[in-house]
Amino acid sequence: MRKGYLYTIFFFAILMLASCSATKFVPDGSYLLDEVKVITDNKEVKPSNLRMYVRQNPNAKWFSLIKTQLYVYDLSGRDSTKWINKFLRKIGDAPVIYNESEAKRSQEEITKAVQNMGYMGASVKRVTKTKKKKLKLHYEVTTGKPYIVRTLNYDIKDSKIAEYMQKDSASTLLKEGMLFDVNVLDDERQRITDNLLRKGYYKFNKDYISYTADTVRNTYLVDLTLHLHPFKLRTEDTPREHYQYRINKINFITDYDVLQSSALSSIEINDSIHYKDYPIYYKDKLYLRPKVLTDNLRFSVGDLYNERDVQRTYTYFGRLPALKYTNIRFFETTVGDTTMLNCYVMLTKSKHKSISFELEGTNSAGDLGAAASVSFQHRNLFHGSETFMMKFRGAYEAITGLQGDYRNNNYTEYGVETSINFPSFLFPFLSSDFKRNIRATTEFGLQYSYQLRPEFSRTVASASWSYKWTQRQRTQHRIDMIDIGYLYLPWISDKFREDYINKGQNHIFEYNYKNRLIVRMGYSYNFNSAGNALINNTITSNSYSIRANIESAGNILYALSKATSLHKNNDGEYAILGIPYAQYIKGDFDFAKNIRIDHRNSLAFHAGIGIAVPYGNAKTIPFEKQYFSGGANSVRGWSVRDLGPGSFPGDGNFLNQSGDIKLDASIEYRSKLFWKFQGAAFIDAGNIWTIRDYANQPGGVFKFNKFYKQIAVAYGLGLRLDLDFFVLRFDGGMKAINPAYESGKQRWPIIHPDFSRDFAFHFAVGYPF
Template sequence: MRKGFHGLFTCAIIILLLASCTATKFVPDGFYLLDEVKIHTDNKNVRPSSLKMYVRQNSNAKWFSLIKTQLYVYNLSGRDSTKWGNKFLRRIGDAPVIYNESEALRSQEEIMKAVHNMGYMAAIVKKTTKVKKKKIKLLYDVTVGEPYIIQSLKLDINDTKIDSLLRQDSVKSLLREGMIFDVNVLDAERQRITNKLLQNGYYKFNKDYIGYTADTVRNTYNVDLTLHLRAYRAHENDSAEAHKQYQINEINFITDYDVLQSSALSSVNINDSIHYKGFPIYYKDKLYLRPKVLTDNLRFASGDIYKEQDVQQTYSSFGRLSALKYTNIRFIETQVGDTAKLNCYVMLTKSKHKSIAFEVEGTNSAGDLGAAASVSFQNRNLFHGSETFMVKFRGAYEVISGLQAGYSNNNYTEFGVETSINFPNFLFPFVSSDFKRRIRATTEFGLQYNYQLRPEFLRTMASASWSYKWSQRLKIQHKIDLINIGFLYLPRISPKFREDYINKGQNDIFQYNYQDRLIINMGYSYHYNSTGGSIVNNTISSDSYSVRFNFESAGNIMYALSRATNIRKNDNGEYAILGIPYAQYIKGEFDFAKNIRIDHRNSLAFHVGMGVAVPYGNAKTIPFEKQYFSGGANSVRGWSVRDLGPGSFAGKGSLMDQSGDIKLDASIEYRSKLFWKFQGALFIDAGNIWTIRDYANQPGGVFKFNRFYKQIAVAYGLGLRLDLDFFILRFDGGMKAINPAYETKKEHYPIINPKFSRDFAFHFAVGYPF
């Protein structure tokens, strides 16, 4: 096998060398291939990476910042561009970038302007080239020089109201005496002042009304800076006047606005109206939302000073209503006496309230193939308050392989139904309306039932839940599971399965999880995403990071009541309710992921996650549905799903054996755009799971501080992603590098002695692994 790897590696090197020799195949005589572009600066405060965006012409893209694969693919095509094979190679490849002197000079000018804007007015950018055969390397050498410093700072504001507002907020100013004269910071201060005034009634204000005068002191690098406030002009030739501070006048609702029609109010198709608490509400034929829903989602009122933030919060509030498709808030200026006022029109477009969806999917459970189908119905305006009601039916079938003799069949059948209703507000007794409005939470009630018929057993699961969700500043999401009641019922267990796995008394996990069980838990989850509320599939686009935290506990209240009432325990030493024992545990999880953008085609992603689940009180182990497993598309990708651990335990072919109470995962992944919608990845994964207690059927699986780090599994591999914008298809191939299931050096370190049939795992998934 090692010879095979060496041969493959040698072939790859030869192909790359041959391809590199033909890199200039399509470069005309007298022209040069732009082989490389570099920027060098003599000041660490001016980073070359911040200047790359000003380069007008870059060399051909490299896969993983190393190989110009697409250029080589293009050069594999023949001279005849009419042949389909040559057309295909050119379509998926990249044509050579021919050096353009004028573009290079423009880049030089743009880089110089950018450095000057950073405050280094004396900076010089020198362009140099190095030619070798038909290739050219381009270098921009930036000599930064001394920065210009703001020596004095003055405000020229001939408006007493605005002057008072800005002086009250002066501590937040971005400008300071002694700072570098950075044009970017000056522009950011203009935007900060604009935002401040938009929050205080200045509806028509924009940053063009703010300007600067900068006077340099002769023979020095000092600048005297003055910030000016320009007077308001409706048109360029109009006379100057003071900026007006606006108040909200009337607020009107138009509930049947068609975004495809003219935006003029006179063209809106309405034929009826009502007044609710002083708010005119216009509609066509029938009002589909209760008036209170409309007014409760407003974040401003008649008589308030105009605040841009209140308008954006109103957009956000109406955006949470699934009964609406679009929201458009318009303001029309009106003069009432000597006061400038705004009439507001909240224009709403309703969504399609009812829908039916069908889904068909293939399933693969530890190599057993099957199929599943589901149908769901959704009503997004059940009680005319934008309540979302959903009901879903699902069925699945699988053929189970590897069963021993003694079972009546080898088929797995599953039926399930779930229903939920989501309210767009916080529902809880004895809570004030002001609190409900501030928290902006949604409330969800859900019911689920699942029927599983396997050769080994018949199992049914039923659950009911009550939860809340809300967001903060678009970047933070909270969820509280106020209560979640689950009931596990096993009316039938195969005699052979009971004899082989349960009655032997060696597997506490089997014994615990194949009994009727009640799980009553509550929990809280926190999620922060630095990119905000929008979902970005292509994580190469920007630097970002996310933090997740989850905590849940079960059985504590029931345990306290059981102890207080002194009820009798069952034969297994457990408290039970109506003869059904309940689970008791606490569980906490933490997850951190970070993406670092290298350039527009490459990024580096990191991930670390850990979790601990501790059974206590009324339980000896964690319910199977709450336990951890390792391996698979989102874990250590050198192992199949649920095929790793716990600890150094090699497994015996049972999913129940390879679960644990502690989990650790870490990954690093280099991501690169390839061609068209394809991306590539190189990754290294590490992690494992462990148990808290030492079980006889899982030797080597218990967590110990002096040993766990020796049991961390490591894998490496390659991945291919197909980015379809709305979702990503992912194909990953992982190889084991360190296998804790073996002690001998040869098998413990398969990276040294790889065996493809033993060490390789293939994964197909949707979305990024983290």
């Protein structure tokens, strides 16, 4: 522990020495830009909203505290040809030298931004303070009195558009008494344009909308008028009313090559068919059923052009694994004296068949092994973009630390799984329109695995039927209509049975090492406010996510057992064909929020709760459905499955460290370090509890007057390597409050730390939340 303190003191001493030379590479007559602040005299104009207009910022700080990368750069020598100096400069940041012209441009842009908010008399003053070779820069914003819209008028000579705008007037962003905010005016132009693009106005854009603003003399009042300009394709054209376009014909081209010319005449077509008056052109063979093409089309012949329906069509076709790209193009055509649109839906085929191999190393509680798998995937099995997958897996692991006579000392597993995913909602008695609108995919799956350990052999088989769908790229739903799992143990060693099962002391062992049937249903909900804009849940923007899940098992079987007066077995359980079944209900809820501080730093929060209740035909939850605490995604001061339940300190048997209730909460400060590395400082809290009081888990039962005293707390630091497509995470956690002790030094490790006792290291892929 003493060495840890010495290392910490040494580290901070190095930083202090480096800070003394922060201006080492600042030329004479120049200044290091040490600080930039935006200050406003109006609480309605927030400095954070104006930071984006600052064109020059000081060197970045780790955790908003220390300019570590600048100090690393300053540790390099003057000779740039030496490798050590090159390396230090590469991983560090060169000093930011104050630039007068950049500061002036920032001042001008901030002024313009505030004036656009309605404060047309706003001014911005630059204030600089220098000390030695360092400079602090402040932009002091004086907003003045805002301009207010006194009257609002509309100059719209196109009667049809005027009618549409009148019907949509409740959604307008403009109103009398509002600030004369240029940004709001522009948003209203875009809102009107989006609305008209949904009403057939194919060629409309927001440049046809403008404003005039007359200020009342000696006041801060504005008379605002919105103008709609007539349609003109060229300057010399005669102005006319805007056309509404209808769809004339819809054509499908299924073998479009995006690398070739987009001209229709250059697309290679060998044959065509007509399906429900839709021409479908293809090169060699039509690889998708015509009904699949028309079912994913969200507009029809004769419809008014609707930009939203076009985007929905892009989304629908984008869900089909058989397709790689989709391009929808419109061409004007004259039918009689009416101008209409011919539509071409051009599709690019994806690679339908693929084989992949995976090889991985495993480490289960120190036991090393390896696993390999091979999988085959077909993305267009029945010519309807159905995805078929089959995967074979094998694993081997050398087991150490076994005591007693077992016939082998290794673990082997063989398994196969297969699934087929249909890009539509398959369910009887539902209308075609409902199935298309819900945009769900249907998946059927089968899994089988055989596991052989020194203590027992186990077979696990399951079958599932589920639905998944996404709403607006932010909300995901999943319904498990039915998931049937069968656990079969054909062989258990006599020693294992005698030591752990026959003694009757461990209810979890007894329950989970018998043949078991689990027939469950469930629903899960996931919402992420950032949608596709979020990257690895990192510091891209403010966002939050919600996850909820509920599932139940055994209810239908229990009702059948009661209705048929089925006899119970010797353990007091109903059994189907001699196999007892589990019965429980389980619910989980998680909330996470990410707050962006600046482009390098963010603050993340997480809270979660879960409860699983056995009832009816069961006295405990199947082990796979129980909760555990500790590990890389929980309270990181404890190793995985090493915390709880309650104040139970553990007895070396991980099965005893599981529970029916779980609470988790975390706060994490994340900061970009250098290159692709990010750092984190975190505090975690949580634990698990049992619903019933079991002799082999003393102190583990949940009690309202005690549970808050049994919440464990940990703190620590983390290092993350963000490789864009995945994140490698290294976290080191220290215990702060240990609920296994009611009092004394061991309950408060934060005051009396012991590194060898209280530290836990975690390696994981992805962020903890």
